[in-house]
Amino acid sequence: MLQKTKTFLEVARLLSFTEAAYVLGVSQSAVSQTIAALERELGVKLIERSRRKIALTAAGRRFADEASRLLTSFNELVENIRSGRFDDSQTLRIAYLNVFRGRELEKAVVNFSSAHPNIAMDVSALSHEEIYEALCAGTIDIALSDQRRAFSEDFENIVLSETPIYAELAVNHPLAGKKRLSVSDLKNENCILVVPKAFQDKEQTYYADFLGFKGLFLFAETLGAARLMASGGRGFLLSQGDWKRNAEKEASVSTIRVPLFKSGRLLKERFCAFYLKTRRRALIEAFSATLKEEFSR
Numbered sequence: 001m002l003q004k005t006k007t008f009l010e011v012a013r014l015l016s017f018t019e020a021a022y023v024l025g026v027s028q029s030a031v032s033q034t035i036a037a038l039e040r041e042l043g044v045k046l047i048e049r050s051r052r053k054i055a056l057t058a059a060g061r062r063f064a065d066e067a068s069r070l071l072t073s074f075n076e077l078v079e080n081i082r083s084g085r086f087d088d089s090q091t092l093r094i095a096y097l098n099v100f101r102g103r104e105l106e107k108a109v110v111n112f113s114s115a116h117p118n119i120a121m122d123v124s125a126l127s128h129e130e131i132y133e134a135l136c137a138g139t140i141d142i143a144l145s146d147q148r149r150a151f152s153e154d155f156e157n158i159v160l161s162e163t164p165i166y167a168e169l170a171v172n173h174p175l176a177g178k179k180r181l182s183v184s185d186l187k188n189e190n191c192i193l194v195v196p197k198a199f200q201d202k203e204q205t206y207y208a209d210f211l212g213f214k215g216l217f218l219f220a221e222t223l224g225a226a227r228l229m230a231s232g233g234r235g236f237l238l239s240q241g242d243w244k245r246n247a248e249k250e251a252s253v254s255t256i257r258v259p260l261f262k263s264g265r266l267l268k269e270r271f272c273a274f275y276l277k278t279r280r281r282a283l284i285e286a287f288s289a290t291l292k293e294e295f296s297r
């Protein structure tokens with residue numbers, strides 16, 4: 001698709017199949033066939049054709065803008081690697097949200113480490129606020145976290161997935177047998193959050209607003225401690241997972257996860273990769289590409 005996209009960008013820039021063919025050193029017929037193949041692959045029309053002129057459709061204009069930006073980043077990555085700025089002696093510092101339960105990060109770390117065995121990888125689990133502060137301070141290179149704030153121009157913001165939220169309860173809890181739960185079903189339960197003491201107030205405020213939950217919050221500093229609290233019947237733990245998989249099997253032997261709904265809609269959190277644009281390195285871009293590939297599987 002990369003070569004087809006490059007051909008399309010030339011046509012979009014020149015608004016001419018003939019001129020694009022001349023620049024690319026191929027026949028006009030080859031350009032036309034490439035564009036047609038790209039449109040079939042995307043399932044959308046990119047170019048309006050007439051006898052005398054061509055014009056981009058709305059989809060074509062958007063694709064041209066986004067593809068041009070991505071191609072520029074790709075070319076920068078290639079140039080950085082060719083120029084030796086991707087040094088195998090580097091350390092990549094990664095942080096992820098401490099309640100994230102997906103396997104994508106684990107697989108990305110394994111695959112990247114296999115491809116670059118001399119790169120040292122430092123991975124840590126932090127709360128949302130700790131991640132934000134560490135990114136701003138430059139003590140981590142790239143982070144996997146949920147989106148709490150509006151995207152900032154200071155960061156590269158890469159949307160990876162939207163992850164459903166579950167209420168994780170003790171297996172013998174009266175609500176554990178339900179196929180789905182609403183926030184109102186849990187009004188008499190305590191909500192258990194995994195967060196350090198310094199950030200408890202911010203996390204409580206966020207989840208009270210996000211969930212509309214008016215009950216009491218309890219806190220644990222590790223996921224293991226939070227699960228012990230939940231399995232002991234002290235409340236429910238907020239947990240993330242893949243809606244397409246069997247969520248119950250992803251929990252511990254003493255807890256079960258039930259999809260959480262609000263106003264009839266499944267609650268979700270958007271997970272993203274973040275890094276500061278001023279700290280952009282070929283190493284970070286290469287890992288973010290591996291991470292995107294794992295989430296897209």
